[in-house]
Amino acid sequence: QRSKKFGEMAEVESAARDSANVEDSAEGKSSEAQKFCIEKHRQYVLKLQENTNTFEYAVTEFLRMSGIYWGLTTMHLISAGDQMKSQEIAEWVMKCQHPSGGFGGSINHDPHMLYTLSAVQILAILDRMELIDKDKVAEYVAGLQKEDGSFVGDEWGEVDTRFVYCALNCLSLLGQLHRIDVDKAVAFVVSAMNFDGGFGCVPGAESHGGQAFCCVGALAIAGALHHLRPDDLGWWLCERQVQGGGLNGRPEKLPDVCYSWWVLSSLVMLGRADWIDRKALAAFILEAQDTHAGGIADRPGDEADVFHTFFGVGGLSLLGYTQDRPGGIAGLKRVDPVYALPVETLERMGLPVWPVA
Amino acid sequence: AIMHGVKRVPVEERDAALEAAKMAKAQKLMALSQMILQRKKEGKLDEETLKLTLKAVETNPEFYTAWNLRRMILKLRIDSAASTSTATDASTPSASEHTPQSVQTLLEQELELLAGAIAKSPKTYCLWVHRQWTVQALLDLGNPDLLDKELGLCAELLRADERNFHCWAFRLALRRLAPAADAAADLAFTTDKINANFSNYSAWHYRSKALASLHAHGTQQRTAAAPAGGGLKEAVDAETQLVEGAVYTDPLDQSPWIYLRWLVSWALPPSLLLVAARPPSPSPSSPPLLLAFSAAVSGVAAGVTVTLNAAPLTGKWEAVEGGERTRAQAPAEPASQVWAFYPTDPLPPPHSTASLSLSLSLS
Numbered sequence: 143q144r145s146k147k148f149g150e151m152a153e154v155e156s157a158a159r160d161s162a163n164v165e166d167s168a169e170g171k172s173s174e175a176q177k178f179c180i181e182k183h184r185q186y187v188l189k190l191q192e193n194t195n196t197f198e199y200a201v202t203e204f205l206r207m208s209g210i211y212w213g214l215t216t217m218h219l220i221s222a223g224d225q226m227k228s229q230e231i232a233e234w235v236m237k238c239q240h241p242s243g244g245f246g247g248s249i250n251h252d253p254h255m256l257y258t259l260s261a262v263q264i265l266a267i268l269d270r271m272e273l274i275d276k277d278k279v280a281e282y283v284a285g286l287q288k289e290d291g292s293f294v295g296d297e298w299g300e301v302d303t304r305f306v307y308c309a310l311n312c313l314s315l316l317g318q319l320h321r322i323d324v325d326k327a328v329a330f331v332v333s334a335m336n337f338d339g340g341f342g343c344v345p346g347a348e349s350h351g352g353q354a355f356c357c358v359g360a361l362a363i364a365g366a367l368h369h370l371r372p373d374d375l376g377w378w379l380c381e382r383q384v385q386g387g388g389l390n391g392r393p394e395k396l397p398d399v400c401y402s403w404w405v406l407s408s409l410v411m412l413g414r415a416d417w418i419d420r421k422a423l424a425a426f427i428l429e430a431q432d433t434h435a436g437g438i439a440d441r442p443g444d445e446a447d448v449f450h451t452f453f454g455v456g457g458l459s460l461l462g463y464t465q466d467r468p469g470g471i472a473g474l475k476r477v478d479p480v481y482a483l484p485v486e487t488l489e490r491m492g493l494p495v496w497p498v499a
Numbered sequence: 500a501i502m503h504g505v506k507r508v509p510v511e512e513r514d515a516a517l518e519a520a521k522m523a524k525a526q527k528l529m530a531l532s533q534m535i536l537q538r539k540k541e542g543k544l545d546e547e548t549l550k551l552t553l554k555a556v557e558t559n560p561e562f563y564t565a566w567n568l569r570r571m572i573l574k575l576r577i578d579s580a581a582s583t584s585t586a587t588d589a590s591t592p593s594a595s596e597h598t599p600q601s602v603q604t605l606l607e608q609e610l611e612l613l614a615g616a617i618a619k620s621p622k623t624y625c626l627w628v629h630r631q632w633t634v635q636a637l638l639d640l641g642n643p644d645l646l647d648k649e650l651g652l653c654a655e656l657l658r659a660d661e662r663n664f665h666c667w668a669f670r671l672a673l674r675r676l677a678p679a680a681d682a683a684a685d686l687a688f689t690t691d692k693i694n695a696n697f698s699n700y701s702a703w704h705y706r707s708k709a710l711a712s713l714h715a716h717g718t719q720q721r722t723a724a725a726p727a728g729g730g731l732k733e734a735v736d737a738e739t740q741l742v743e744g745a746v747y748t749d750p751l752d753q754s755p756w757i758y759l760r761w762l763v764s765w766a767l768p769p770s771l772l773l774v775a776a777r778p779p780s781p782s783p784s785s786p787p788l789l790l791a792f793s794a795a796v797s798g799v800a801a802g803v804t805v806t807l808n809a810a811p812l813t814g815k816w817e818a819v820e821g822g823e824r825t826r827a828q829a830p831a832e833p834a835s836q837v838w839a840f841y842p843t844d845p846l847p848p849p850h851s852t853a854s855l856s857l858s859l860s861l862s
Contacts, residue, residue, distance in 0.1 A: 200525040202500040209500040250536040337707035337761035348704040393700040445505040
């Protein structure tokens with residue numbers, strides 16, 4: 143019910159925004175639509191699948207599963223999902239699964255919560271969930287919950303609020319939330335709430351934009367958003383916007399395109415996305431594009447990578463620059479702020495989609 | 500796949516020799532990684548694997564499987580040393596070459612390795628997880644001075660980067676391992692940090708925790724002994740002065756303002772925001788009387804009297820929060836911002852001339 147209330151507030155915002163967009167479209171394509179080089183980004187992601195000889199590729203082998211999720215989701219959001227080698231990807235994902243049911247970051251890498259979520263997200267997008275034994279994967283994830291409701295990343299016991307989000311997202315996609323104690327998970331997340339309404343990696347730790355996304359997202363999936371202090375947190379989050387329009391993750395830090403996801407999706411879930419300057423943020427993301435080789439970087443002038451490309455594209459989508467909106471970017475599709483998946487995927491699976499903002 | 504602060508150099512402008520060197524390095528790394536994963540598959544938890552994983556994590560500290568392997572090997576040696584030391588028969592040859600002393604040395608070397616790795620990559624999760632594991636393993640072996648030593652290292656690292664949240668969280672974990680919580684010491688640590696730099700949001704955050712712990716009031720849990728210096732009012736006055744200093748130094752810095760907003764709501768007692776009386780309804784779940792406070796309160800059943808025409812009403816108080824689920828798991832003395840009252844006898848209809856009043860006496 144609470145998420146419905148936030149959704150209703152979001153619809154009020156979107157009406158206000160639509161009236162602003164009408165101005166753009168009256169003169170033809172919006173400036174944002176003109177600046178987004180969608181075809182370059184498609185080529186960029188496709189090339190990543192081929193450039194496997196780089197130093198970057200070698201040192202990021204441990205997170206390949208998430209890298210593929212970022213690339214695949216990006217392509218689906220920019221209407222190029224059919225250009226990905228879907229069968230190869232699905233087969234590779236399955237090679238990363240362990241007898242325990244969990245998935246590692248790459249073949250023969252140890253199973254971990256992070257990569258188990260990415261694996262399930264990939265299979266969800268590819269509509270290949272039939273490849274996994276859902277019970278087995280859910281058992282692995284549920285087995286990582288502790289007495290106090292928290293989740294560890296793996297058998298080595300690192301506790302982090304990120305893993306609560308991963309567990310709830312993953313189990314929700316598998317239709318197996320009943321395997322865990324959701325109330326205790328919620329209680330743990332709430333215990334990580336700080337003086338500023340934000341959340342840290344563990345109870346007592348400093349608020350961080352990334353953890354905000356994980357905690358708000360976890361509460362959204364659990365239907366427990368009422369525990370939030372939306373005005374306090376909304377204020378802390380909107381204070382992440384700096385002069386140049388970009389968002390940082392914590393006070394006094396540099397803006398980074400990835401916070402266009404972590405911070406913005408949190409604001410969307412709080413129904414307070416209008417607390418930031420939408421056009422300024424869009425301009426920052428667009429400036430961070432590599433208009434020559436494609437891809438998006440952490441900030442203007444820096445080297446692009448698939449992580450920031452995904453979050454930049456996701457950010458623009460959440461800001462409402464999707465093809466179905468006036469002033470939108472042709473080919474840009476809607477992303478869900480809670481599951482970080484294309485809305486199309488959730489609709490196909492019959493999962494709840496966050497109301498449009 | 501994730502790059503931060505790396506300036507873009509167009510492909511055509513890149514140094515060919517440098518690129519070739521990087522490619523060679525990449526191939527070496529891939530080969531090393533494959534070797535390690537193969538050894539893991541074959542169950543080779545030995546000295547050679549320790550050597551190889553050391554090499555790998557020096558270039559690639561985020562290679563978490565390598566750290567997992569190191570822990571598996573170290574754990575084997577710790578367990579083996581433990582069984583050696585419990586052997587009571589002096590004539591039995593030592594079950595293994597590992598003794599508590601040799602394991603102690605190994606773990607100390609691991610801390611050395613981590614110190615170097617953290618200095619190079621202070622924000623890599625794997626390193627802090629491994630450090631915590633290693634510290635715990637050493638604590639299990641004794642090492643009473645270790646916690647203070649580690650706290651000292653944290654203080655050093657925070658001098659270099661006062662916003663490293665990994666280090667602050669590690670410090671928090673260390674403090675929680677200490678035999679007794681010392682919120683006053685934690686508060687003092689944050690005072691130093693804030694006086695050194697008012698814009699240290701991390702310090703303001705940890706200050707809020709230390710303060711709340713020292714001066715827990717209302718429904719908050721007091722986890723520390725009250726300080727000798729005085730009570731809540733004195734503390735709030737001191738905090739307000741600190742905030743003023745920060746704000747005069749740099750009015751545009753958000754840290755003290757966000758802290759001040761919290762300080763005000765935390766320090767003020769809860770106030771009654773709303774009283775709602777509804778007409779009698781056949782629905783048993785529709786509460787006739789609702790009270791909403793600015794903060795969670797408890798002790799409502801004892802502290803609130805509802806009177807109708809000057810006669811006190813009997814009834815049941817229930818905390819309302821989030822609906823059905825919360826009611827089901829209500830603790831003995833719940834704290835809630837919203838309370839519902841169900842009178843034993845129904846309230847009079849809305850247009851009657853009855854007078855309903857409340858008297859509150861909540862701590």
